[in-house]
Amino acid sequence: MVVVAGFLGSGKTTLLNHLLGNSLDARIGVVVNDFGAVGIDAMLVGGADAMVSLGNGCLCCAVGEEGVAPLLERLSRRRDELDVIVIEASGIAEPGTLVQLVLEAANPHLVFGGLIEVIDAAEYEATSRRHPQLEKHVGLADLLVLNKVDRVDPGKVWRVRRLLREANATAPIVPATHGDVDPRLLFDIEVVPGRQLMLGERTDHADHLHAAYDSVSFTSDEPMDPQRLRDLLDGRPAGVYRVKGIVAFGVPGHRERYVLHTVGRYVRFRKTRWPAGEPRRTSLVLIGSGIDAAGLGKELAACVADGESRTDPDAMLPVLRYTFS
Missing domain, CATH: 3.40.50.300 (P-loop containing nucleotide triphosphate hydrolases)
Structure with a gap:
C-alpha cells in the first residue's frame, strides 16, 4: 500500500x-x-x-x-x-x-x-x-x-x-x-x-517506462551482524528506496527467520519459523534509483557477523526494536 x-x-x-x-x-x-x-x-x-x-x-x-x-x-x-x-x-x-x-x-x-x-x-x-x-x-x-x-x-x-x-x-x-x-x-x-x-x-x-529502477541483490550463507545491518539500514544511500528479504542472524536465542521490509525511514522485521528444507541464508534485494551497486555490495558484505556478534544476545537489541512475530 x-x-x-x-x-x-x-x-x-x-x-x-x-x-x-x-x-x-x-x-x-x-x-x-x-x-x-x-x-x-x-x-x-x-x-x-x-x-x-x-x-x-x-x-x-x-x-x-x-x-x-x-x-x-x-x-x-x-x-x-x-x-x-x-x-x-x-x-x-x-x-x-x-x-x-x-x-x-x-x-x-x-x-x-x-x-x-x-x-x-x-x-x-x-x-x-x-x-x-x-x-x-x-x-x-x-x-x-x-x-x-x-x-x-x-x-x-x-x-x-x-x-x-x-x-x-x-x-x-x-x-x-x-x-x-x-x-x-x-x-x-x-x-x-x-x-x-x-x-x-x-x-x-x-x-x-522512462524512470527505470535499479536493484542490488545480496546473499550470504554466513549469519549477519545485527548492529552492523541496522547501521546500514539507518544510513543507507539516498538512492535506496526499498529493502526486502530474509535475514539470518544466528545469535543464540534468536535463530528464527527474520523477514525484512524497509521503505524510506520505515523499517520492520517479522520473526517467523524457517520452512522445512529452506537453507538458513540471508537473501536481500535493495531497490532504488541511481544505486551504486558495487559500493552497496561491499557495505552488505561488511555486515556479515564475526565471532563476537554471533555469541552476544544483546547484539540483537537494535533489531528487536523493529521486530514483531
Whole structure:
C-alpha cells in the first residue's frame, strides 16, 4: 500500500493513471480523496481494479474515530483480487497525518509501501514560497517524484533538485514526465502465468517506462551482524528506496527467520519459523534509483557477523526494536 501526495496540480492523478495503465501484472485498488463536493479526480482515474472515492474533505481530516482502518479493511478483504492499494491524497492534505492514520490501521494483510510526494518542477519554487509548509511535506516523503521536467530547462531542474535535497536528505529523487514512473520501484510485481493475457492494453506500454529502477541483490550463507545491518539500514544511500528479504542472524536465542521490509525511514522485521528444507541464508534485494551497486555490495558484505556478534544476545537489541512475530 502506497500513499501518493503532492500539491494541487503537481500530477498525482497523472502518475496514478500511469501506474494503472502500465501496471505490468499488478492488480491495483485505488482510494481517491478529492477536496470538493464533485469528485473530479475520481472521474479522471481509469483502469483501477477497485476504487473508493472520498469527496468533499481531506482524508486526513474527514475520517471518524476509527481512522482509515474500516476503509482499508474493505479493500483488504479483496486481497485475492488486489495486489496493491494506492491512496491518492487531496492536494491540500497533510501527508504526515495521513501516513500516521495508515500505520495506525495496523491491518495484518497490508504492508506500508511509503509516502510518494509528487513535485511540479515548473511551479515548486514559486509554490513553496507561497506555502512554506510544502518543505515539511517534502521532508516527510520516502520518494520524491520530480514531475514535469520536460517543461523546464536543466538549470531549473538542478535548482529544484537542490531545494528538495535541502528539505529531504535521504529520499530518492526520480525525474519524470507525465508521471512516468516504473511501478517496480514502488511495489512488487508478481507475474502470474496467463493472468497478464486478461490485462489487454494495460501491458502494451511496459517497454516505454522512462524512470527505470535499479536493484542490488545480496546473499550470504554466513549469519549477519545485527548492529552492523541496522547501521546500514539507518544510513543507507539516498538512492535506496526499498529493502526486502530474509535475514539470518544466528545469535543464540534468536535463530528464527527474520523477514525484512524497509521503505524510506520505515523499517520492520517479522520473526517467523524457517520452512522445512529452506537453507538458513540471508537473501536481500535493495531497490532504488541511481544505486551504486558495487559500493552497496561491499557495505552488505561488511555486515556479515564475526565471532563476537554471533555469541552476544544483546547484539540483537537494535533489531528487536523493529521486530514483531
